[in-house]
Amino acid sequence: MASVASGVTIRPVVTKADRKAFVNLPFRLYAEDPAWVPPLKDEAMGLITPGKNPFFEHAKAQLFLAERGGEVVGRISASIDYAWTPMPADKGGGADSGNWGYLDAEDQETARLLIARAEDWLRGEGVKRALGPISMSIWEEPGLLIKGHDQPPTVMMGHDDRRYEAWVEAAGYAKVKDLHTWELDITRPFPPLIERIVKSGEKNPRIRIRKVDKSKFNEEAAIILAILNDAWSDNWGFVPFTESEIAFAGKKMKPIIFNDLVNVAELDGEPVAFMMTWPNLNELQADLNGELFPFGFIKLLWRLNGGFSGKPQVNTMRVPLMGVLKKLQASRLASQLAFMMIEYIRRDAVAHYGSTRSEIGWILEDNQGMNSIAEAIDSRINKTYRIYEKAL
Known part of the structure; x- marks a missing residue:
């Protein structure tokens, strides 16, 4: 079911064309960011496609797109990793834990709606504690970039709009762990x-x-x-x-x-x-x-x-x-x-x-x-x- 507010519709990714739109969105949102590095599209498609990425052999996920006036303006994933959930809560896991990731949005209202939709999907799967962003495996691109936006990411590291930190915290999220890179x-x-x-x-x-x-x-x-x-x-x-x-x-x-x-x-x-x-x-x-x-x-x-x-x-x-x-x-x-x-x-x-x-x-x-x-x-x-x- 789609969610509609402020002209934004949130809908699940279903088709190959939807996955392509999911992959393509950052190319528009980050086009003017000199630090962003375009990922290889074929590789990015493989990571979110069941049957190609073996992550899905021990996990389930749903991708979502946000649209306004027929244009894609945001994206997010919601997932449960059944290799992650057996871990103790103090190690990040727990039987009732789930994750979201791949957050990108034009504005804060779109980000709020996307996070809320990911949370709704997780609740429907019995999740009581959401962690994010984790896109989608801990081995892929974990964490939201909060320091170092002026430097391009190195291979297999993420890059995010500096506004996202405030948007995620406004959605009620608190820090659980920081990951550092050293130069x-x-x-x-x-x-x-x-x-x-x-x-x-x-x-x-x-x-x-x-x-x-x-x-x-x-x-x-x-x-x-x-x-x-x-x-x-x-x-x-x-x-x-x-x-x-x-x-x-x-x-x-x-x-x-x-x-x-x-x-x-x-x-x-x-x-x-x-x-x-x-x-x-x-x-x-x-x-x-x-x-x-x-x-x-x-x-x-x-x-x-x-x-x-x-x-x-x-x-x-x-x-x-x-x-x-x-x-x-x-x-x-x-x-x-x-x-x-x-x-x-x-x-x-x-x-x-x-x-x-x-x-x-x-x-x-x-x-x-x-x-x-x-x-x-x-x-x-x-x-x-x-x-x-x-x-x-």
Whole structure:
């Protein structure tokens, strides 16, 4: 049933044409925002389409469009992730919790109506606590950008109109968790203390830091996933990947996986930590306007291959994932391994990819270990994404 107020109609997304309108809306709303980076439309369509995104194998969702005078003026998603709900409430879950995301709107009244409609759908599914924005998996684009609107997002990070913060809070939502990204000038050596820690680790015969072998992609992915699932298992909002999601993410991320940008740390021959770094794909696709065809694909492939060099030349690297097995997390060794991996990848990023800066994160605001590591290497918080909650 449609909701009508102030000339705005809210209706569910039903057809492929509706999904296309859902994807296309930000291209109009953010057309004059110099920091916004157009997503690849085919990829964006895949993320919201059941049967393509394996998220829907353990979740249900409904998308909504807002229209005024026949023109789309807003969008939102409402979803329930049944891999999320078993988590304790203090970890973000709960059997009666649900999420909304993909919020975009021309004005506050449209945003209010969209959020209200998402809440109505969630209530109808038995939800009593809404969290958002989460678009739609915690692994996709969680949180509303509340700091850093002047900087373009890095690959797989979101960008929002700065007005949305006030609109969401006016709808009765309060902060539940902040996620930070940290910016780092990687052309400068690390502080002397960190350099000494790295050199000390290099003298320890028990430690080996190795690059991954992309020709053994599945084997290396399994090692990294095992560390990730252990290292992140107590984190707020952590939802383990399913096998289908691993395959989906692997296919999507494989073009930006490079051997020298992913490290595995071994202790006495056992893989105990990893660090993954991606070239900022957004720099390479920003001028494609979301279109891969007819020529966008050729341009992107050429840039990913760095012309004939085989390595893309990008200003920014993103560190999306890093983890150390729980049994080591309270030890000095954990930070030593982290510093060693960061330093090795820093050197290669500068030497082989022409990079000058890195963005680390997102990192939960209360992840003291990772935030301390970021501070120790002279990083600074450049963006904050906020997840809100509201009792329904």
